[in-house]
Amino acid sequence: MKSFLFLSIFLTSLYSIEPIQPLPLILDDINLNKAKLGRVLFSDPLLSKDGTVSCNSCHDLSLGGADSRDVSLGVENKKGNVQSPTVFNARYNFKQFWNGRADTLKEQADGSLHNPAKMAMDKNAIEKYLNSSDFYKKQFKKVYATSSILYKNAIDAIVEFEKALVTPNSRFDQFLYKKIALSDNEHKGYVLFKTLGCIFCHNGINVGGNSFQKFGLMKDMPHIMNTPDRYAITKNVRDKNIFKVPTLRNIEYTAPYFHDASSKTLYEAVKDMSHLNLGIALEEAEIQELLAFLKSLSGDQPTILKEK
Amino acid sequence: MRNTFVAGFIGALSVVLLALFYTHQTKFSSNYKEVLSILHTLNSVEQKLNYNILQNSIYLYTNQDNIAQNRAILSQSIKAIKAHALIQDKNYDKVYKKTLKLEIETEKYFSQLDNFLSLNASIKNSFIYINTHAYNALLKEEHNPKYIRMAQYISKAFITAAHTLDTDLLLNTEKKIQALNNYNQSLSKPSRPIELFLLHVRFILKNFPPYIETLNHLLSDPLLQNTTDIQNTFSAIAIRDMQALNYFAVFLMVLFVFSIAYILVLLLRIHKENKELEAAQTNLQSSLVTDRLTGLKNRFSFENELQKFHKPTLVLLNLDNFKHINDFYGVSAGDYILCQCAKILKSITLKQFDEQIFRLGGDDFGIIFEDVSQEATFQNAQMIIRAIDTYDFIVNDIRINITISAAISNEVPLIENADMALKHIKTLANKKLIVYSNKLNLRRKILHNIEVTNILKEAIKHNRITPYFQPIFHLKHKKIEKYEALVRIKNAAGDILQPYEFLPVAAKTPYYAEITRIMIQKSMDYFQNLPYRFSVNIAMQDLLNTELMSVIKETLEANKETAKRLDFELLESEHIEDMELVNSFIREIKSFGCRISIDDFGSGYSNFSYLSQLDFDTLKIDGSLIKEINSDKKSYQIVKIIVEFATINKLEIVAEFVEDAAISECLEILGVTYAQGYYYGKPLPETL
Structure with a gap:
């Protein structure tokens, strides 16, 4: 058993040289009709209580799938309590929301639709609205073969669309696929990323999104009331200011940064993170190199957005 | 009849039950395999997680996605067991309850896992800082080499502790850390690298013990006992169920075989009865058409048999003075003579003309020939007369001689015509054989x-x-x-x-x-x-x-x-x-x-x-x-x-x-x- 374990470690170390995995170039698990229907629903503000907020309002598909505002505004301009994370590549996060309170995209969509500070709709209202629309009735009949639209099918379509929101072909992924070489700065940044310790949390296919970590690891941050951290769920003191490690893909387009939008630029974010979580002081050159690497994580627009 | 019905019913019932049983058994078997497979997944994913954790602790950095994936599989497996139809059955309530317990344990485990990942990342970060970056930063500044060596000493002790995962190795560093801190405070402007070095050192000192504890706890495989318990409980109940099913199957098979055997017995009995009935019927039929005394066909059968002939010729034979024989020697002697005559008739007529022999009355015999010339019949009749006339009938040691007369007729109605002709020659002396003809005017006489x-x-x-x-x-x-x-x-x-x-x-x-x-x-x-x-x-x-x-x-x-x-x-x-x-x-x-x-x-x-x-x-x-x-x-x-x-x-x-x-x-x-x-x-x- 032990020898097997060590053999496995040895083999794994051979094959997973890089702790970051590229995104697949082609998605083979998407039902295109569902996804296209989901795309319409995603941008429909009438799915919110006062007809002002759609999914797209906080996950702007033209802005890296995230919100440029510090906090998102829900129906009746209600302020949220957190900076909206990107919907792009969200399917690769091990949990959804900053504090990981949803295990799946479906739970996330369901939660956001019902959240009084977000879209504030209930199941019946959504079904009533969708069934009143000839367009939706026709579309749902085509995709789900039901004359009456069910809430669960609407969620299913949205989730299918979100699953298709993957941004492949970033320069870094191309490097991982050995299609291109990184630029000098990008490569130096990547090495720093690994040697400075960023990689300890930001690894895997989504360069993050697979574990929880404390915001302010090396420097305790004050705990603000109603912060949607792990503590909000577990009520365990240890979990204060603990959040899901966010993805770094397309990071250059998803400003402002952190759950509290405390960094307005990526430059600041890198600097703050090195100070708060790594306990190091970066030199200017190192920051530039890291920025070059981080920008190489920006991929193509999801193909589903180009589908007619 | 009723028995056959009951046996048939039992047979059919057992077949239906067998079919139902088979369906049930197939379903059970498939369910059983499903649950077993999920339990197996559960077990293996726990081991994989164990391996992932170990791997994560050993490597400086790894891709943690597999941990996320495996924990998802673990959650799904537990949900799948809970939701499985078989486990929902009240027989498996114990398994369900143990699964609920495992779910709670798993939540605790996941919390520990999150904690481990969090600590692991940060501890590694601090170790790598004190080992590399801090040292580089310190060297860039002018410091008393004593403190540089002190930092070096601390750093080496920490790295050793990291490699051995032994917190004891950190115990002797307290003083040197304190000294280094005092030194930094004594500087007019405290060194930022020393500050950061001490920050990480203190971070490790604080978090390394809980990290080791968490790691050891996770590696002790805290879910194993629960999982094994579920597996054993499930197997025990399932085996009991399977045994019950087996007993039932054996019972059904016995029932089925028994009913088949019983039906066979009944069929054999019916077959036997049918045969007996057939024999009785044949007997009855033959007694209707057969003369009991001589075994020849009787008058009744004569009419039927006659229909089968196309060109029949009848030879009607009558024993002369037979009444006298009966009166004189007794009826048994008469019967004996009739039997002997029948035998003689049978032995003489060799079926060469498809003839049939009948006993038509008391002392009347008849032979029908098919499509035979008048001459041949005549010769045949003569032969018969000669045979009987010359035969010595021995009754009680007494020799009796019998004479016989015959009439031949091939004109319808055969028997009446022959009879008339026979009666006619009985009145004539020395004539024993006559061929009926309309010219005899016998009919007119009558x-x-x-x-x-x-x-x-x-x-x-x-x-x-x-x-x-x-x-x-x-x-x-x-x-x-x-x-x-x-x-x-x-x-x-x-x-x-x-x-x-x-x-x-x-x-x-x-x-x-x-x-x-x-x-x-x-x-x-x-x-x-x-x-x-x-x-x-x-x-x-x-x-x-x-x-x-x-x-x-x-x-x-x-x-x-x-x-x-x-x-x-x-x-x-x-x-x-x-x-x-x-x-x-x-x-x-x-x-x-x-x-x-x-x-x-x-x-x-x-x-x-x-x-x-x-x-x-x-x-x-x-x-x-x-x-x-x-x-x-x-x-x-x-x-x-x-x-x-x-x-x-x-x-x-x-x-x-x-x-x-x-x-x-x-x-x-x-x-x-x-x-x-x-x-x-x-x-x-x-x-x-």
Whole structure:
């Protein structure tokens, strides 16, 4: 058993040289009709209580799938309590929301639709609205073969669309696929990323999104009331200011940064993170190199957005 | 029948139950495998997580996605067990409860895992800082080498601790950390690298012990016990269920096999019963169509079999005088002879003409031949006759010889025609075989019989039986002293029928006795007041007819005076066995004063034997002798002897057929008492 374990470690170390995995170039698990229907629903503000907020309002598909505002505004301009994370590549996060309170995209969509500070709709209202629309009735009949639209099918379509929101072909992924070489700065940044310790949390296919970590690891941050951290769920003191490690893909387009939008630029974010979580002081050159690497994580627009 | 139904029902039921059982068992088996597979996944994913954790702790950095994936699989597996139909069954409640417990344990485990990942990342970060970055940063500044070495010492101790995962190795660093801190504080401007170095060192000091604790806890596989417990509990219940299913399957199989076996037994029994029934039926049928005595086909079957022949020829065989055999040797001897005859018939006819042999009646056998020439049949029949005639039948050591007669007919109706022909030759001497032909006129004879019988019937009914009277002349007294009453029938047209036209037929019918009675009655009435004796004819057989005799006696009783003048002329027709009975009647009649005469004497075959046995008064010599008396010497001599015999025995003699004076003179000379015939008078309705 032990020898097997060590053999496995040895083999794994051979094959997973890089702790970051590229995104697949082609998605083979998407039902295109569902996804296209989901795309319409995603941008429909009438799915919110006062007809002002759609999914797209906080996950702007033209802005890296995230919100440029510090906090998102829900129906009746209600302020949220957190900076909206990107919907792009969200399917690769091990949990959804900053504090990981949803295990799946479906739970996330369901939660956001019902959240009084977000879209504030209930199941019946959504079904009533969708069934009143000839367009939706026709579309749902085509995709789900039901004359009456069910809430669960609407969620299913949205989730299918979100699953298709993957941004492949970033320069870094191309490097991982050995299609291109990184630029000098990008490569130096990547090495720093690994040697400075960023990689300890930001690894895997989504360069993050697979574990929880404390915001302010090396420097305790004050705990603000109603912060949607792990503590909000577990009520365990240890979990204060603990959040899901966010993805770094397309990071250059998803400003402002952190759950509290405390960094307005990526430059600041890198600097703050090195100070708060790594306990190091970066030199200017190192920051530039890291920025070059981080920008190489920006991929193509999801193909589903180009589908007619 | 009811048993068959029950057995069939049980059989069908067991088949249905087996089918249901099979479905249930298949479903159970599939469910069982599903749960087992999930449990297996659960177990293996726990081990994978264990491996991932170990890997994560060893490597500086790794891709943590697999941990996220495996924990998702672990959660899903637990949910799948909870939601599984089999586990939802109340039999598996224990498993369900243990799974709930595992779910709670897993939540704790995941919390520990999150904590581990968080600590792991940060600890690694700090280790890598103090090991590399801090040192580089320190070297860039001007510091007392003593403190650089101190930092170096701390750093090495920490790295060793990191490699050995042993917190004890951090214990001796406290003082040096404190000294380094004091040194930094003593500087006019504290060094930022030293600050950061101390920050990480303190971070490690604080977080390394809980990290090790968490790691050890996770690696101790805290879910294993729960998972194993679930697996064992599930297996125990499932095995129990499977055993129950097995017992039920065995029970169903036994039920099924039993019902099949039972049905087989019943079928065999029915088969046997059918066979017995068939045998009984065959027996019954054959007894209907078979003669029990000889084993030949019987009269009933004859009609059926005859239909199957296209050109049938019948040989009808009759044993001669068989009644005599039966009477003489007994019925068993008769039966034996019939059986032997049947055997002979069977052995002689060799089926060369598709012939069939029948016993058609008491002593009648019949053989039907198919499409055979008259000659061949004739030869066959001759052969049979010869065979039976020459065969020695041995009954009780007595040799009996039997003769047989046969008639051949191929004209419809076969049996009637053959029978007529056979009856016909029985009347002929020395003829044993006859071929029926229309030319024999046998049918006309029968029609005649029927016609005459009808005439008789009508005549009796309408009182048309009439006596005619013929005078009997006393040759010495030269006067008519008697009359013989002779029967006539006046038919519907008023014609008078002579006795030869109806008596031969009447003799074979019951009407004969009636005619006798009427003749006696009417004659007595007629002669009641006339001064003559008179005679009526009576057959010797009539004397044996007790009914007739009692009627006659009544009549005599009623007319005693007239009865004294009555003569009975006995006609011999058949051989009489019981002569004593005949004599007893004669005595009775004579007691009324009646006299007895023997009619037609000289023409019968046993006349002289009667003479010694019967008590009679008069002999009537047969007319055939009298007619010839003057022309035939022998006739004359016979008559002369009869007269001498009568004279000696003091009997009166009457001669019939006296047709002329010459005969009359001759008779007178011979000493005959009376003469009767046309010379003296024809029979007439009235006396002369």
